[in-house]
Amino acid sequence: MSQTLRLPEILELARETGKVAVEDLAAHFGVTVQTIRRDLSELAEVGQLDRVHGGAVLPSGITNLGYEERRSLNQPAKRALARACANDIPAGACVFLNIGTSTEAVARELLHHNDLMVVTNNMNVASILAPNTNCEIIMAGGVLRRADGGLVGSLTTRMIAQFKFDYAVIGCSALDQDGDVLDFDFQEVTVSQTIIAQARQTFLVADHSKFQRHAPVRITSLSKLDRFYTDLALVPPLATACKTWQTDVRLCA
Amino acid sequence: MSQTLRLPEILELARETGKVAVEDLAAHFGVTVQTIRRDLSELAEVGQLDRVHGGAVLPSGITNLGYEERRSLNQPAKRALARACANDIPAGACVFLNIGTSTEAVARELLHHNDLMVVTNNMNVASILAPNTNCEIIMAGGVLRRADGGLVGSLTTRMIAQFKFDYAVIGCSALDQDGDVLDFDFQEVTVSQTIIAQARQTFLVADHSKFQRHAPVRITSLSKLDRFYTDLALVPPLATACKTWQTDVRLCA
DNA sequence: ATTAAAACGAACATATACGAACATATATAT
DNA sequence: ATATATATGTTCGTATATGTTCGTTTTAAT
Numbered sequence: 001m002s003q004t005l006r007l008p009e010i011l012e013l014a015r016e017t018g019k020v021a022v023e024d025l026a027a028h029f030g031v032t033v034q035t036i037r038r039d040l041s042e043l044a045e046v047g048q049l050d051r052v053h054g055g056a057v058l059p060s061g062i063t064n065l066g067y068e069e070r071r072s073l074n075q076p077a078k079r080a081l082a083r084a085c086a087n088d089i090p091a092g093a094c095v096f097l098n099i100g101t102s103t104e105a106v107a108r109e110l111l112h113h114n115d116l117m118v119v120t121n122n123m124n125v126a127s128i129l130a131p132n133t134n135c136e137i138i139m140a141g142g143v144l145r146r147a148d149g150g151l152v153g154s155l156t157t158r159m160i161a162q163f164k165f166d167y168a169v170i171g172c173s174a175l176d177q178d179g180d181v182l183d184f185d186f187q188e189v190t191v192s193q194t195i196i197a198q199a200r201q202t203f204l205v206a207d208h209s210k211f212q213r214h215a216p217v218r219i220t221s222l223s224k225l226d227r228f229y230t231d232l233a234l235v236p237p238l239a240t241a242c243k244t245w246q247t248d249v250r251l252c253a
Numbered sequence: 254m255s256q257t258l259r260l261p262e263i264l265e266l267a268r269e270t271g272k273v274a275v276e277d278l279a280a281h282f283g284v285t286v287q288t289i290r291r292d293l294s295e296l297a298e299v300g301q302l303d304r305v306h307g308g309a310v311l312p313s314g315i316t317n318l319g320y321e322e323r324r325s326l327n328q329p330a331k332r333a334l335a336r337a338c339a340n341d342i343p344a345g346a347c348v349f350l351n352i353g354t355s356t357e358a359v360a361r362e363l364l365h366h367n368d369l370m371v372v373t374n375n376m377n378v379a380s381i382l383a384p385n386t387n388c389e390i391i392m393a394g395g396v397l398r399r400a401d402g403g404l405v406g407s408l409t410t411r412m413i414a415q416f417k418f419d420y421a422v423i424g425c426s427a428l429d430q431d432g433d434v435l436d437f438d439f440q441e442v443t444v445s446q447t448i449i450a451q452a453r454q455t456f457l458v459a460d461h462s463k464f465q466r467h468a469p470v471r472i473t474s475l476s477k478l479d480r481f482y483t484d485l486a487l488v489p490p491l492a493t494a495c496k497t498w499q500t501d502v503r504l505c506a
Numbered sequence: 507a508t509t510a511a512a513a514c515g516a517a518c519a520t521a522t523a524c525g526a527a528c529a530t531a532t533a534t535a536t
Numbered sequence: 537a538t539a540t541a542t543a544t545g546t547t548c549g550t551a552t553a554t555g556t557t558c559g560t561t562t563t564a565a566t
Contacts, residue, residue: 008384015361015381019258022523035544037524052256053523053553123379123392130399139376139404141394141412146383151392159394159412257553275513288554290514306513306562 006031006039011048014058021055081205081229082106084252085169088203088227091115093166096195097125099150099188100171102205104128110135119163121156121191123149145185152187157194168199172206174215179222179238179245182215189217201226208232222247259284259292264301265328267311274308330460330484335359337505338422338458338482344368346419349448350378352403352441353424355458357381363388372416374409374444376402398438405440410447421452425459427468432475432491432498435468442470454479461485475500 006029013028014020022040026033040056043049049056081102086109089095094117097103103120107128110116114134120126121140129137140159142151170192174182181204183189196202202225222228222238223245231252234242242249259282266281267273278289293309296302302309334355339362342348347370350356356373360381363369367387373379374393382390393412395404423445427435434457436442449455455478475481475491476498484505487495495502 011384012364018261021258032545033523034525034546038544041525050256052258055258057256057258057261123376126376126397130397133399137397137399138408139392139394139397141392141408144379144383144390144392146386146390155391155394155412155415159408162408285555286513287515287556291554294515 007043010039010043014049014056019052019055019057020049023054025055077207077231078102078105079109080252081207081231082109084250085203085205085229086110086113089113089116089167089169093117094119094163095167095169096120096160096163096165096199097122098168098170098192098195099145099148099152102171102207103169106169106205119160119165121151121160123151142191150188152185152191154190156191160191160194160198163198165195165199166201168195168202170195170202170204170219172204172210172215172219174213175206175210175222176214177211177235177238179241181219181221181225183217183219184215186217189219192219196220196224203227203229205229257292257295260296263292263296267302267309272305272308272310273302276307278308327460327462331355331358332362333505334458334460334482334484335362337503338456339363339366341456341480342366342369342420342422346370347372347416348420348422349373349413349416349418349452350375351421351423351445351448352398352401352405355424355460356422359422359458372413372418374404374413376404395444403441405438405444407443409444413444413447413451416451418448418452419454421448421455423448423455423457423472425457425463425468425472427466428459428463428475430464430488430491432494434472434474434478436470436472437468439470442472445472449473449477456480456482458482 010020010025022033022036025036029036040049040051044051044056047059050059078101082105085106089110091114097107097118097120099122103122104124107125110118110129111132113132116135117138118125118129118135119138119140121142123144126137126139129135140151140156142156142159143153145152172181173184176182183192204222204225204227208231222242225247227248227250228242229250229252233239233251234249239249263273263278266278275286275289275293279286282289293302293304297304297309300312303312331354335358338359342363344367350360350371350373352375356375357377360378363371363382364385366385369388370391371378371382371388372391372393374395376397379390379392382388393404393409395409395412396406398405425434426437429435436445457475457478457480459481461484475495478500480501480503481495482503482505486492486504487502492502
């Protein structure tokens with residue numbers, strides 16, 4: 001049996017009794033304890049289980065959707081962008097955070113802000129920000145996309161349309177040299193467009209790697225955004241274009 | 254704080270009777286009393302238990318039970334109810350699960366159902382059911398209540414009003430001998446009433462301990478519900494009343 | 507108050523679980 | 537078929553949990 005088959009079953013066993021023991025699992029699957037340890041480490045890294053001596057237990061507290069990329073979130077570049085963006089959000093603001101690891105990074109940096117109202121269609125943002133009790137969290141409804149804990153669809157759009165945000169912080173899948181902001185999922189694009197329409201100011205957070213990727217659906221253009229947080233200087237033509245558009249490009253080390 | 258497989262079980266045992274004895278625990282786990290003392294010290298340090306000579310007791314019950322406490326209360330009974338309820342939900346159904354540890358238990362038992370559409374205002378339900386890829390999950394939006402991961406408020410009500418469910422599975426805080434279904438939070442009650450209004454059939458899942466508790470706000474009456482899953486026979490007057498109301502009472506071992 | 511029994515916490519010794527590094531088997535791609 | 541990647545087994549030094557001992561504190565009975 002391969003690892004990919006074991007992990008779900010381990011989770012299932014854990015959910016039944018709340019805990020699993022390394023030795024038991026090793027016997028159950030007929031593998032060495034070391035293999036089980038590796039399995040548990042992976043599940044713990046993704047937040048599905050809490051590792052304890054001798055086994056693992058279900059994590060306490062609210063919501064933990066599985067999400068692979070959690071380790072890469074500590075990338076210093078992404079964090080710098082997120083911090084810069086969070087610094088520009090004042091206390092008392094009403095802010096929207098949408099789907100994406102970049103916005104989740106911003107959520108992390110907002111953990112110590114006061115008196116915020118955060119609206120989001122990202123389950124991970126909600127669970128990241130939950131510990132900040134100075135912050136009211138409002139979930140937009142919608143269809144759950146398991147891949148990333150995002151909520152999408154017309155329900156989401158309609159709910160967002162009922163708000164007016166001081167700031168919208170959005171991410172994207174890719175960026176074109178001509179300033180077009182792109183995404184993979186059509187449904188998400190509709191949501192993003194609604195967000196932008198309802199926000200007094202819109203911030204895009206995207207590191208330079210997004211310029212090397214391509215995606216099929218156009219969300220908007222940098223020309224329509226108020227600020228763009230990134231980590232490397234733009235190519236000269238786009239930089240001058242942004243000047244013309246009065247799009248504030250913030251380079252963050 | 255270091256972690257042990259024993260700690261969650263100690264808490265569970267403590268919640269059943271209100272107290273635990275060092276000697277009993279040592280015998281139960283097959284370890285020395287010294288080890289148990291260390292465990293209890295850790296739990297006391299985090300405030301989960303109060304240490305006393307010879308054992309430990311639950312921290313003084315000033316407040317309502319917290320979410321984690323409720324979750325581990327009456328686990329086996331809750332699971333039996335949940336399983337019975339889940340068995341009555343056919344494939345292809347559109348079902349609503351609301352806030353509460355009982356409905357979360359139902360969600361767990363729905364993990365292997367096929368072709369479901371589940372709507373919920375409970376973040377925990379969403380993350381419990383997420384592994385079931387045969388199931389479409391729709392979150393109702395709303396204000397996040399940190400205590401239990403519930404979404405409440407007028408946003409939630411309005412979103413729910415847009416649906417029509419085949420089945421609604423609801424929980425409650427307390428049950429009166431005259432058949433009134435009660436809850437603590439006014440906001441949640443409004444949500445529950447909307448759910449009932451939008452459902453073709455409504456199932457209540459509540460173990461017998463709910464009859465011993467009291468809560469201020471009335472959600473509805475058993476007379477308006479289609480089925481009631483519980484674990485102990487009702488008092489005779491209520492049982493006959495349910496017959497008159499055609500409320501199907503299911504006793505689950 | 508006095509006293510004995512039980513329970514406690516600290517300190518140390520031992521057993522066990524742990525992760526890293528490497529070797530080997532299995533699956534996947536070329 | 538061969539090469540490469542991935543998963544698993546093996547070994548070993550380290551970290552952590554547990555058991556043991558012992559002096560002190562609490563409890564309860566006189």
